[in-house]
Each structure stands twice: as structure tokens, then as C-alpha cells.
Amino acid sequence: MAVRDKSNLEIKRVGVYVDGFNLYHGLRELGRRRLLWLDLRSMITRVLRPHQRLETLNYFTAAIRNDPPAIARQEVYLAALESVGVTVVLGRFQEQLVRCRACGHTRLVYAEKQSDVAIGTTMVADVACGKVDVVMLVSADSDLCAAVRTIRRIDSERATKTRVITVFPPRRRSDSLRVVSDAWFPLGDAVIRQSQLPAIVRGAGGHVYRRPAYWN
Numbered sequence: 001m002a003v004r005d006k007s008n009l010e011i012k013r014v015g016v017y018v019d020g021f022n023l024y025h026g027l028r029e030l031g032r033r034r035l036l037w038l039d040l041r042s043m044i045t046r047v048l049r050p051h052q053r054l055e056t057l058n059y060f061t062a063a064i065r066n067d068p069p070a071i072a073r074q075e076v077y078l079a080a081l082e083s084v085g086v087t088v089v090l091g092r093f094q095e096q097l098v099r100c101r102a103c104g105h106t107r108l109v110y111a112e113k114q115s116d117v118a119i120g121t122t123m124v125a126d127v128a129c130g131k132v133d134v135v136m137l138v139s140a141d142s143d144l145c146a147a148v149r150t151i152r153r154i155d156s157e158r159a160t161k162t163r164v165i166t167v168f169p170p171r172r173r174s175d176s177l178r179v180v181s182d183a184w185f186p187l188g189d190a191v192i193r194q195s196q197l198p199a200i201v202r203g204a205g206g207h208v209y210r211r212p213a214y215w216n
Contacts, residue, residue: 014132015135015136017123018059018138022141025169025172026169027170036215037215042197061088091115120150137166137167139174140173142176145176
């Protein structure tokens with residue numbers, strides 16, 4: 001029997017899948033490092049509708065390499081997220097040589113790998129297992145269209161309907177994702193500002209996580 005709210009609307013279980021790399025760069029382009037201390041649970045709660053219930057909240061990113069201060073900031077932030085009930089899924093950065101077409105000079109860069117695959121796989125698995133009724137994807141990566149199409153095929157085979165909502169990070173858009181989604185909207189600056197973790201986050205076992213000074 002379906003669970004309903006006070007207005008007799010059926011409660012929909014929402015699975016949230018956050019593309020950390022995409023979101024991070026969107027926040028950086030806002031030009032305010034302070035906003036990087038983002039409380040994802042608070043942010044999502046602000047955009048859910050009354051008949052929607054947060055079922056799972058997943059944050060996908062990759063561990064930073066060869067930058068000790070940035071590594072320390074990331075580790076503190078991920079621990080703070082986990083302390084408020086966010087599931088963190090780590091991919092990796094892979095070394096790549098990039099050649100300048102103008103001068104022929106090569107330089108070493110790091111490209112994020114596996115996160116888009118992990119996001120797509122997790123979304124599809126949650127739908128296939130009947131864990132969620134709504135997929136909320138926080139990303140503007142068009143590579144994730146393939147996963148949405150797979151969800152459509154699952155729905156077609158089962159005669160079900162999973163609603164797919166795409167939330168675009170700041171300064172990010174994807175026409176391809178808009179086409180395959182049931183709904184989409186940009187993540188507003190006001191929601192981001194209002195959804196910041198406290199300066200000190202107290203986790204289980206007495207652990208304390210402080211906002212990095214670089215993000216003040």
C-alpha cells in the first residue's frame with residue numbers, strides 16, 4: 001500500500017546523485033570559496049517537494065593528488081558530509097600528458113575518471129532494485145544521458161515510471177540532459193548560501209570537523 005502525506009499525495013522516495021566534480025567547479029565559478037563548505041543534505045531538503053522523501057544521498061568525487069593543502073581540505077569536507085548522512089563514493093584522477101598545439105610543449109594534467117560511470121551505475125541499480133521513485137541528478141554532464149535512457153528502458157519493461165529531475169550546478173547547463181529529463185532547474189545562489197555547514201561539525205565518536213580557513 002502506498003504511503004501518503006496529509007494532503008493524500010503519494011509519498012515519493014527520492015534518490016539524489018551529486019556529481020561532485022561538476023558541482024565544485026560551478027561553485028568555484030561563483031567566485032566565493034566560502035560556499036564550498038556546502039551542506040548537501042540541507043541543500044536537497046530545500047528543493048524537495050512536500051510529498052517527496054529523501055531516500056538516499058550520494059556524492060561522487062575523486063581523491064585529489066599531489067596537493068597536500070587541497071587534499072587536507074577535501075578529506076575534512078568529505079568526513080563532514082559523511083557525518084550528516086551523505087554517502088561518499090570516490091573515483092580517481094588519472095595522469096595524462098597534454099600537448100600544446102601552438103608550441104608543442106607537453107604538460108602533465110590529472111583527469112577525473114570513473115565518477116560518471118559510478119553515478120550512472122548507482123542510479124540504474126537503485127531504480128532496478130525498486131529503491132527510489134524519483135532520481136534527482138545534480139550534474140550537467142551529458143555523458144549521464146546513457147544512464148537516464150537505461151532507466152527509461154527499465155520502466156518500459158516493468159510498466160513503471162521513474163521521474164528523472166536534473167539539477168544544474170551554477171554556470172552549468174546541458175541541452176542533452178534537459179531533453180531526457182522529466183524536469184530540470186538550476187541550483188540557485190540563494191539555496192547554496194542558505195545550505196552551508198556550521199563552521200564546526202561534530203561527528204560520531206567525538207570527531208570534530210572545522211571549515212578550512214582557506215574557505216572563509
